[in-house]
Amino acid sequence: MAEVIGLASGLVALATFALKSITKLCQTVHSLGNHSENVLDLIKEVEALQAALTSLTKTVDDAVDADLSALSVPLLRCGNACRQFEEKLLGCVPQFGGTRANFRGWAKLRYLGEDIDGFRRTLAGYKTTIIITLTDATFRTSSVSAQKFEEHRNMVRVAVLTFEDRLTAIDEKLELIFQRTVMNSDEDVVELRQIKDERQSTQKCLQICIQMSRQFDQIELPPTRGDGNPAGLIDPVKVLGNGIQGCRDTINGVTAAMDSNMSALIDRLVKKSKTAMQDEEESVMLSQLQAEWESVRKSLQLCSQASTNLNENICVIDNFATGDDAIQFLVSTNDKPIRGQNRGYGERPRQLGGYMSDESLQRVSDSMTRPGLYDREVATHPRAPGSGSGRPGASFQGDGSRGHKPGSGSGQEKEPSASEASKRARSGTPEETEPNPPEANSRAKRSSPGP
Secondary structure, three states: OOOOOOHHHOHHHHHHHHHHHHHHHHHHHHHOOOOOHHHHHHHHHHHHHHHHHHHHHHHHHOOOOOOOHHHHHHHHHHHHHHHHHHHHHHHHOOOOOOOOOOOOOOOOOOEOOEOHHHHHHHHHHHHHHHHHHHHHHHHOOOOOOHHHHHHHHHHHHHHHHHHHHHHHHHHHHHHHHHHHHOOOOHHHHHHHHHHHHHHHHHHHHHHHHHHHHHHHHOOOOOOOOOOOOOOOOOOHHHHHHHHHHHHHHHHHHHHHHHHHHHHHHHHHHHHHHHHHOOOHHHHHHHHHHHHHHHHHHHHHHHHHHHHHHHHHOOEEEEEEEEOOOOEEEEEEOOOOOEEEEEEEEOOOOEEEEEEOOHHHHHHHHHHHHOOOHHHHHHHHOOOOOOOOOOOOOOOOEEEOOOOOOOOOOOOOOOOOOHHHHHHHHHHOOOOOOOOOOOOOOOOOOOOOOOO
16 A cells, blocks of 8 residues: 555554455465465455455444443454465465466465464454444344344453463563573573563552453342432432442553553563664564554453443342242343343242332332232232142243343243133133233233133
8 A cells, every 4th residue: 555554544444454454365365376275264254354344334334322342452463464465375376386376385385383274263253343333333232132142252252362372472472582582691590580570560459440340340230129218318329339330440440551551671682682783683573473462452441441331231130039929020220231141949929020210110110019018919810739830840031132022931830811710610610720920010910810
């Protein structure tokens, strides 16, 4: 490309640059002959990354209301890596075969010390970063099914582990270069040891920050009261929520500082190492490794943030009750998707599930827990002995999607139709039913009792 591409170029320019680079690389790989299985796998990954970049470019062009600026570093690195790999590939043509159609250098081709399968995994990392970032933005603005939610959660989990392994591998390569090029004097040895110790300390601090952040993500706050608080008293849930958010902000600030310190240490080592290098090609590879290290760290941050968003944007509820007349709530008061279930043992369970405001939940809760209210209803509508949800497993589950209406779980029978109830009434057969869990903002319908 004629123009200079950098982080200041903007997301549109970076996405376009990456897409043009991968498209040109795809054409070059197709033009070379003797495709082994590894080469065919590389072609599939190149085409998959091309599709992901096309989707991203369309999203950016459509001005979707989502902040995707965090992709700038991976996009710049993706475009540069594809361009550099293509240049190295074309440079090998005269050495192996002499012509594109008879190219036989696939097995000996190396980029950043790795073969073509290593480069394929690098491209897979760029693709995964783009897909997770786009999906994360979609989840925060649109409805999703439980299946897609779980698929995305698994993708994020695998990506985090993959990027951690990738980062460790790059760290080991950098350390080998530093040890070979920096240790020219006793002073250099001491300085290198100090920087290494500081890097290890910074990495440990980062791990602690990540662990604490994940613990905060697992906290589920109780719903606030809809009728307010008595005069002069604070809202304890609100105070707790503000405190947790403050802790999160502090941890995020510390994490950002640790990341910045780590980058500064790497940059310092790279500059010191380059001054001792006499091989220009090795110096170029060191710069490329540093750029890849920065890109992988950014991808890891994006995936970790996506994991945090998943935990923040869903209500996870798992209720288990024992005894008769148990009351269970599976309710979202902030329009978050519900992921959970009501389970337990006992007769005459009262279950509420769905989406409603704090005020509506408070009113329904007061009605359901009012002494004698449900007993009078049971006395008016008696149940046959042995019927009901005393069997284990009676439950309803949310599927993780917005607007979900809870349905009956396993072991729960359907209500008899009007004709069936009429036949039972004429024959004097007592009617055995189980209560259907109520939907949000509606009362549970109960079957008419037999005579």
